[in-house]
Amino acid sequence: MRKAVVFLLMASMLAISPALILGQSRTDILIKNATVMTAVKGTLANTDILISNGKIAKVGKNLAAPAGAQVIDASGKYVTPGIIDCHSHSMLDAINEGTYSVTSMTRTRDVLNVTDIAIYRALAGGVTAANLLHGSANSIGGQNTVVKFKWGHPVEDFPIPDAPPGIKFAMGENVKRSTSFGPPGGTVRYPRTRMGVIETMRDAFLRARDYKKSWDDYKAGKIKVQPRKDLELEPLVEVLEGKRLIHAHGYRSDEHLNLLLLADEFGFRVGTLQHGLEAYKIAPEIAKRGTGVSIFTDFWGYKLEAYDAIPYDAYILWKNGVNVSINSDDDERMRRLNLDAAKVEKYGGVPEEEALKMITLNPAKQLGIDKRTGSIEVGKDADLVIWNGHPFSVYSRVETTMVEGEILFDRAKDAKMQQDMAKEREALEKLDVNKAPGSGGTQPKIPSERRRGDRDDAEFGDGGNQ
Amino acid sequence: MNSKLFLLAFGAVSLFLGSSANAQTYAITNAKIVTVSGPTIEKGTVVIRNGLIDAVGANVAAPADAKVLDGSGLTVYPGFIDAYTNVGMPAAAAPPQRGPGGQQATPPPASKSNYPDGLRPEDQAEDELKGGDSQFDTIRNAGFTTAATTGRTGIFNGQSAVIDLAGDSVSGLIVRSPFAQNISFNTIGGQYPASLLGTFSALRQMFYDAQRLQAIQKQYAANPKGIVRPEADRSLEALYPAINREMPVVFKANSEREIVRALDFIKEFNLNGMIAGGEEAWKQAARLKAMNVPVLLSLNFPKRTASASPEADPDSLETLRLRAETPKGPGRLAAAGVKFAFESDNVRSINDFFLNAGKAVEGGLNKDAAVRAMTLGSAELLGVADRLGSLDAGKIANVVVVKGDLFGKDKYVTHVFVDGKYFAQKEPPKKEDPTGKGGGGGAANVASVSGTYAITIDIPGQPMAATWTFNQQGSTFNGTMVSQMGTTQITGGKVTAEGFSFAASVNYGGSMIDIAVSGTVKGNEISGTIDSPQGAVPFYGTKNP
Secondary structure: OHHHHHHHHHHHHHHHHHHHHHHOOOOEEEEEEEEEOOOOEEEEEEEEEEEOOOOEEEEEOOOOOOOOEEEEOOOOOOEEEOOEEEEOOOOOOOOEEEEOOOOOOOEEEEEEOOHHHHHEEHHHHHHHHEEEOOOOOOOOOEEOOOOOOOOOOOHOOOOOOOOOOOOEEOOHHHHHHHHHOOOOOOOOOOOOHHHHHHHHHHHHHHHHHHHHHHHHHHHOOOOOOOOOOOOOOOHHHHHHOOOOOEEEEEHHHHHHHHHHHHHHOOOOOOOOEOOOOOOOHHHHHHHHHHEEEEEOOOOOOHHHHOOOOOOOHHHHHHOOOEEEOOOOOOOOHHHOOHHHHHHHHHHHHOOOOHHHHOHHHHHHHHHHOOOOOOOOOOOOOOOOEOOOOOOOOOOOOOOEEEEEEEEEEEEHHHHHHHHHHHHHHHHHOOOHHHHHOOOOOOOOOHHHOOOOOOHHHHOOOOOOOO | OOHHHHHHHHHHHHHHHHHHHHHHHEEEEEEEEOOOOOOOOOEEEEEEEOOOOEEEEOOOOOOOOOOOOOOOOOOOOOEEEEEOOOOOOOOOHHHHHHHOOEEEOOOOOOOOOOOOOOOOOOOEEEHHOOOHHHHHHHHHOOOOEEEEEEOOOEOOEEOOHHHHOOOOOHHHHEEEOOOOEEOOOOOOOOOOOHHHHHHHHHHHHHHHHHHHHHHHHHHHHHHHOOOOOOOOOHHHHHHHHHOOOOEEEEEEEEEEHHHHHHHHHHHHOOOOEEEEEOHHHHHHHHHHOOOOOOEEOOOOEEEOOOOOOOOOOOOOOOHHHHHHHHHHHHHHHHHHOOOOEEEEOOOOOOOHHHHHHHHHHHHOOOHHHHHOOHHHHHHHHHOOOOOOOOOOOOOEEEEEEEOOOOOOOOOEEEEEEEEEEEOOOOOOOOOOOOOOOOOOOOOHHOOOOOOOEEEEEEEOOOOOOEEEEEEEOOOOOEEEEEEOOEHHHHHHEEEEOOOEEEEEEEEEEOEEEEEEEEEEEOOOOOOOOOOOOEEEEEEEEOOOO
């Protein structure tokens, strides 16, 4: 009995901080003798990487291990930069505020759930950072959060502090169909057409411009009374000032082009076109404006506007000089983004390093975090993945994933942890509180935030794309 | 059985005295007195006069005009305080019914607020309280004399009121109102905010708007010339005490991440914040301490209630851990120096409050600290420690006399005084007397539940009507439940002195789920809780004549 108590105590510590168990916090790490796919300076055979203080300190051959460093023998193994997913809804307790067509006042930062197991699974698939977006029910959705997947850390450690802020925009069927929201007998939401969607965006920017002017007038002493702080319009002012990146969900090239023209009209650059299955049709127009495109490789046909897709989308965009990334928009697909990158080598023949960039350095550039992550270069954060084979092979698995030099997934430790958890479960199930009794007490609540009703794919049955 | 006779006689006296009962002077003598504010007196006297505590001490003599109660073998406590509850508040309103053609059959009540129902910080519990609520009897019989109560719904749940659990008029109940602004991270169906995302942005916008309106109203009051008259807004104005730190803001938050979100919000607007619920508060103990945010800590500890169906997934490790860890939370909070007071969170059976407090003691909480967290500690957090929470001369005579261990199964509350008014106590439930010499016990102590009841099952957002029939035989009963989900037979129901319970399998959307039902019957009123794998829902109703 006493043993069980001690075990429970240990288990409760586990619950408090997986990082304590898994983390090699800030210890120097030397990865020896790996095939290093840098994503920027080619693939280096038999190469070592020294990680110090969370950063990549040295990349070279026959590096000496500093005293106390953890040495990982990576002979026969591959190292890549951590994968970056430019479109994710993981670890969000709510995804859509579907009531208004403009919900720029909402912030995904408010609803992060650091206990979402999808984080750990993403690490097991080599993903170290993600763009957490609001859903696509609105012309203008909520504010994004760009995070590192620091599993086991408190929530404030997740957002990347120097990542430029972003915001979700959406066009097309999801937005139009969201007009079916609302109480029975109530009014349906405007807009209901594609032209209404672009008008809603233009109207919002005009309001934001007026709003900014009212504050400018107040600051210049032209009006006496302080204007209202408007949480809906402030992020749009930031867009107009080039301080906030738009990540625009859309399928049809005419709609995405319309948004680019709207941005020309107001004088800002669109950050990324999300999904963009028809983006190949307007590749030069996109390239000219420096806008990125974040796509699925070969996932389409789940709704009418997703029919005109081709697997050569990435190749054509790349050929035209567009920054392309491949995203998941899905907890499951997120764990296999390496294979989605491999496919663009097959379709059109994007070179290996360019394909790797599409899940590492390119999304880092799209999110404005490429100074610190996305490639294996001295001085960058040590967001690294060790694979037991070539990352573009279906037979390869992630062995180790680290974020800023902290090992947050390790396949061997995971096996051990699963055994420990099975023992813990056995001990816990014997407690009275966990036995099915005749009566008494309240069932712990089923977390309402995971209701599928929050998710676009459940609402629209459109195959999980948001 | 002298004391029993005495109680019976005394009950008659208090009945006879009727509403002027608190004019009576009482002296509880020879009792152990837990003053909470000072050392416990092993044997002494408490004098109650004119609704106040007149004297407390080892050497206090019973006044000549006092009714003397022999407290030998009994312990006197300050009346217990439930720091966060919905007692006395109406049940959640049913959603508006729609007639043919989508027209509303019952229009929502008119309001002069610019904000939808649920986003109105001006709502006050006091305005909806029901005097003489039947729930008062139940919890008062368990030893509670005071509660902080607030509404059940909305994002703003209504400003809470601290009430004494006696009195048929609302004005007679109020000790302090309003006490605090109450916020839950809920949504509003069918309109903004309809998601947790929107809840935060809507709250944030309202707090900013309140800050601004207060500033420009001041500016206008100082010199209106050349300024457009600021519009009055009763909702935003109701937030002024909160943003000025003059009124606490209580956030309902149980999981660690809800608590973190509440703390972030408290920090963002520099609020005088509190957490209610606090199931996982111990995980944030350091930050709660650093930010000086107290916790109104629920004693509704989680435990498994229903047998899982064979197809169900096993409980998650997180859930198993939560149930094991929660009773250790109070001790951990105390060790970290976080202030807390216990609250019932509408525990299924009010006796669980004390039993779970006992589990908190087993889990590492000092016993005196546990008593304090339901008396003086609560009074301090509710801002009424000058009047309540301890046995000191001059304070309100909320006094409870207990036989047996307060946290034990055999605890029996022998006397309750609220505002100096004595409330007759039911006899303790009799145990089966193996010698057969108990005389009179047995069946006489079993409630009577036979009858047909019109029931409302209070499923959030979609209350369901049902008809239940119970046929009681001794301490068991059979019967039926009829609702839109079909007819279900009840077999093997149990009746005790406290109420009834039964288990059944019902067809819910095509699959059978196990439910556990328990409740009480008081006169023609029936109420209780249905537990299912989907969670617990309350029910209530009346007996058909």
